[in-house]
Amino acid sequence: MNATWSRFNITSITLGFAFLYLPIVLLVVFSFNASKLVTVWGGFSTKWYVSLFHNQGLMDAAWVTIRVGLISATVATVLGTLGALALTRYTRFRGRVLFSGMIFAPLVMPDVITGLSLLLLFVAVGLDRGFMTVTLAHITFTMCFVAVVVQSRLITFDRSLEEAAMDLGAPPVKTFFQITLPVIAPAIVSGWMLAFTLSLDDLVVASFTSGPGATTLPMKIYSQVRLGVTPEINAACTILLGLVATGVIVASIVNKRREVQRRRDEQAAQRG
Amino acid sequence: MANAASLPADAPAAGADRSPMARMAAAVTSRLVIIVPYVWLLFFFLIPFLIVFKISLSTTAIAMPPYTPVLDFADGVAGFVSGLRELSFDNYVWLTQDPLYFNAYITSVVIAAISTVLTLLVGYPIAYGMARAPASLRPTLLMLVILPFWTSFLIRVYAWIGILKPEGLLNQVLLGIGVIDTPLIIINTYAAVFIGIVYSYLPFMVLPLYSSLEKMDNSLIEAAQDLGCPPIAAFWKITFPLSVPGIVAGCLLVFIPAVGEFVIPDLLGGSQTLMIGRTLWNEFFANRDWPVSSAVAVILLLILIVPIVIFQNAQARAQEAGR
Numbered sequence: 001m002n003a004t005w006s007r008f009n010i011t012s013i014t015l016g017f018a019f020l021y022l023p024i025v026l027l028v029v030f031s032f033n034a035s036k037l038v039t040v041w042g043g044f045s046t047k048w049y050v051s052l053f054h055n056q057g058l059m060d061a062a063w064v065t066i067r068v069g070l071i072s073a074t075v076a077t078v079l080g081t082l083g084a085l086a087l088t089r090y091t092r093f094r095g096r097v098l099f100s101g102m103i104f105a106p107l108v109m110p111d112v113i114t115g116l117s118l119l120l121l122f123v124a125v126g127l128d129r130g131f132m133t134v135t136l137a138h139i140t141f142t143m144c145f146v147a148v149v150v151q152s153r154l155i156t157f158d159r160s161l162e163e164a165a166m167d168l169g170a171p172p173v174k175t176f177f178q179i180t181l182p183v184i185a186p187a188i189v190s191g192w193m194l195a196f197t198l199s200l201d202d203l204v205v206a207s208f209t210s211g212p213g214a215t216t217l218p219m220k221i222y223s224q225v226r227l228g229v230t231p232e233i234n235a236a237c238t239i240l241l242g243l244v245a246t247g248v249i250v251a252s253i254v255n256k257r258r259e260v261q262r263r264r265d266e267q268a269a270q271r272g
Numbered sequence: 273m274a275n276a277a278s279l280p281a282d283a284p285a286a287g288a289d290r291s292p293m294a295r296m297a298a299a300v301t302s303r304l305v306i307i308v309p310y311v312w313l314l315f316f317f318l319i320p321f322l323i324v325f326k327i328s329l330s331t332t333a334i335a336m337p338p339y340t341p342v343l344d345f346a347d348g349v350a351g352f353v354s355g356l357r358e359l360s361f362d363n364y365v366w367l368t369q370d371p372l373y374f375n376a377y378i379t380s381v382v383i384a385a386i387s388t389v390l391t392l393l394v395g396y397p398i399a400y401g402m403a404r405a406p407a408s409l410r411p412t413l414l415m416l417v418i419l420p421f422w423t424s425f426l427i428r429v430y431a432w433i434g435i436l437k438p439e440g441l442l443n444q445v446l447l448g449i450g451v452i453d454t455p456l457i458i459i460n461t462y463a464a465v466f467i468g469i470v471y472s473y474l475p476f477m478v479l480p481l482y483s484s485l486e487k488m489d490n491s492l493i494e495a496a497q498d499l500g501c502p503p504i505a506a507f508w509k510i511t512f513p514l515s516v517p518g519i520v521a522g523c524l525l526v527f528i529p530a531v532g533e534f535v536i537p538d539l540l541g542g543s544q545t546l547m548i549g550r551t552l553w554n555e556f557f558a559n560r561d562w563p564v565s566s567a568v569a570v571i572l573l574l575i576l577i578v579p580i581v582i583f584q585n586a587q588a589r590a591q592e593a594g595r
Contacts, residue, residue, distance in 0.1 A: 020417070020475075086305050105580055110531065112534050112572075172301060197423075
């Protein structure tokens with residue numbers, strides 16, 4: 001393999017990653033800029049972070065966003081895991097084609113359509129727009145991402161383990177919690193994180209379905225960006241990036257540890 | 273794993289003599305597994321589309337909600353029938369009469385198609401390089417591709433404003449090293465939209481490409497080379513055809529959302545950029561014309577239905593293959 005890891009490959013990867021990361025790095029660097037001009041370096045300063053924390057509007061929006069994200073990601077993880085189980089475990093039930101269609105379509109559905117259709121639903125059933133409607137909307141489009149992540153783990157899952165447990169008399173629900181759930185847990189965790197970040201990130205669906213008092217952080221950032229680029233927004237973005245990056249890195253380290261532990265268990269089981 | 277292994281091997285097979293109660297409980301749980309997400313998606317995904325379709329057939333009114341008639345069964349069958357009579361295709365006629373909408377649809381599809389090809393051209397060498405990387409390095413590279421996807425889309429688009437502005441960083445660098453004399457005007461042009469889409473959707477292209485390239489049996493290439501096939505010919509004859517499923521998945525994952533994209537044309541394309549996602553947004557938020565924006569959404573969905581069905585079939589096939 002090493003022989004074909006040629007200069008061409010190294011160059012394309014280096015350029016590719018530079019393209020992916022340079023804009024983000026620049027954004028972070030300029031959040032520490034003392035000058036109000038975003039693109040002219042005026043010395044190092046953390047004053048934008050200080051003024052950020054005194055910006056009550058942004059802080060309120062951040063709090064709304066975090067609450068929406070936590071609730072919607074949790075519900076979406078439960079629903080998405082059920083959906084993944086239904087797709088992989090029950091190969092024929094009435095309306096399965098429609099069901100798998102409704103799981104996969106939201107992955108590529110343009111946000112404007114999702115947002116508009118959910119808003120019209122909420123208006124039709126007379127639900128006041130606000131915190132609750134944004135959360136419901138986020139559950140709906142993130143649960144499909146969870147379903148796909150969990151489903152890909154379930155496909156490679158060795159079903160003989162479950163069959164063994166059931167043959168030994170374990171009821172299905174117990175089998176699920178004792179055998180299936182521990183094995184697919186890493187996929188469920190990454191599904192939850194994906195749902196949480198998608199919710200944190202969403203501008204379009206939230207703009208359609210939100211109401212007074214439920215302005216999310218992306219909506220706030222968007223309205224400020226339209227007025228002009230400010231270092232304060234850079235600072236807000238840097239904090240968000242830092243949180244997400246920490247979360248992802250911690251999760252991947254935990255995953256790796258678990259994987260190592262699992263392999264050790266397996267080897268021990270085989271020896272024993 | 274450890275759980276199953278530690279169970280005694282000679283335990284009685286109790287599955288057969290489970291009580292009827294337990295069996296019924298099992299049947300109920302298996303039903304619930306399907307029904308709960310099913311009902312949720314029916315209510316929050318499918319029914320909303322029917323409502324969009326219904327409202328696209330109504331007319332604008334100065335009221336809340338701003339459309340008429342409100343078709344429902346609350347007024348009994350007679351009310352429903354009289355409501356049906358009031359339905360009109362005026363909004364669709366309106367869409368065909370104003371060239372603005374037609375142009376917006378065409379521009380969106382063309383921009384999405386060009387950006388998809390550009391993303392493929394940028395993404396393929398990256399995915400190829402990753403698939404050929406030493407196996408120990410691959411998980412790290414994979415994570416580096418996924419990481420930007422976890423960071424806010426809005427932030428990543430916003431980052432480009434500072435780079436592409438006339439007095440932005442790109443122009444400062446290019447002017448500084450003397451490549452150009454006058455600043456390039458990139459922001460608020462279609463070029464900026466292309467850059468934004470390629471940048472934002474790159475991970476969606478690289479991941480499926482990588483997974484199809486990584487599965488490839490390298491001995492095929494070695495065999496071709498042993499038989500005297502030059503590397504480039506071997507690429508086109510072996511690697512490329514084998515990566516077609518990845519190319520199809522990647523292109524659809526970029527193309528479909530890009531057609532309805534709102535944030536990128538709005539922030540990078542400026543007011544001149546005519547894309548349908550923005551048109552829908554403006555009809556809804558600026559003109560408060562819900563029926564027309566619903567009609568715009570219905571037509572957009574009709575344009576996308578073929579690629580979406582292809583995407584779903586590809587997903588279903590991949591799922592069958594993985595079984």
